[in-house]
Amino acid sequence: MTPEPSDRPVALITGASAGLGLALAHGLAERGWALVVDARGAEALKDAADALAVHTDVVPLAGDVTDPDHRADLVDAITELGRLDLLVNNASYLGQSPLQPFATTDLDELHRVYEVDVLAPIALTQALLPALTASSGVVVNISSDAAVEAYETWGGYGSAKAALDHATRILGAEHPALGVYAVDPGDLRTAMHQAAFPDEDISDRPEPVTVVPAFLNLLDRRPPSGRYRAAEFAPAVTS
Template sequence: MTNTALITGASRGLGLALARSLAGAGWDLVLTARGAADLERVAAELGATAIPGDVTDPAHVERLARAAPELDLLVNNASDLGVTPLPPLAGYPLEAFRVLLETNVTAPLALIQATLPALRAARGAVVNITSDAATGPYEGWGGYGATKAALEQLSNVLSAEEPELRVWWVDPGEMNTRMLADAVGAEEAAAAADPAKVAAALYDLVSARPASGKVSLQ
């Protein structure tokens, strides 16, 4: 029987790299991202189902859940960096912080809620991508880090409430992605890990299916 995964933020970076790993292992994939053109190219490459849209849109979340009535793996990878250049908390625009919470915390929870029946039926797994900014006091990263800390605790509680599932909150470490380049500059980002290498470690985690918990990949 073929496994099915739903991956958000799948048009680039870690989401794309993981989609390639899973597709290579024969998984069926439902992929989403905001950029329709890039997502359609990825889906054509991998033979996946592409459903472009914004994960903060409840109607889009419902479309994703309907597209995966049988689901073994949900990967909440889509996230937003927030205001750039990264501002100190003393001057963080509160409306921008509310939007960041909606994208990085509320949207993953909404998708978990929408797909739980399918995940429970399959005794499946949830991967929530977090960050070392969730715990480290990095100047300028307070807004983003606070949302990732919230996602980690959400994951922690979910793992206790859904013992038949596997729930992993995964810190992938610094990767050479557009998001990191937006935060620290392209030159520094280029020295970070290749997302494909990190995705290989994440694929090994999914395959090994260890107990629920926090996982650092670098």
């Protein structure tokens, strides 16, 4: 399917077939944003796109963000739409489950973590900078508290997210016309979080949809580029 040029704001969200990525996609769709969404699983992505299409125009592209050809397809879709207002680098890889101490971490797994969580977001952002610059757009890189806290066995994922956090800060310094944010959404009830704690019941964690208002508030307020926790932008609860 060839997308038509968009007369509404456009967001590209990676890892959008489930979890936080899908929740953010629905939040933006309900605001009338057009979407380009990706995920590795074609069937799950199609189901997600069908649900999103009730609200907005959506272009689903299945693939792996570490694949240069897939990233080129994403860039082509944005070019066809004629604009990009928001890039959400949400696709992430946790690593081996259960998580392993650094001393015994499989280096091939560590390489994959860094490839997905650091290099792919940087590469996609580089490729989309002209479109983002034209719209004075926003980049949101999904972070984690593991990027700033030294949790045992979280060395691979945590250090990768720390690297992405710092890359976010540098990009923000280099491109002051953009809003560039690393955002820690907090613990959520997602497949990745379950993989991190395979033997635990995580039903007490909030659903991803609960943090969507905070992300939308971040976009509305557009604070200085930097690292934030989603909780900082949670709408006030009124009685």
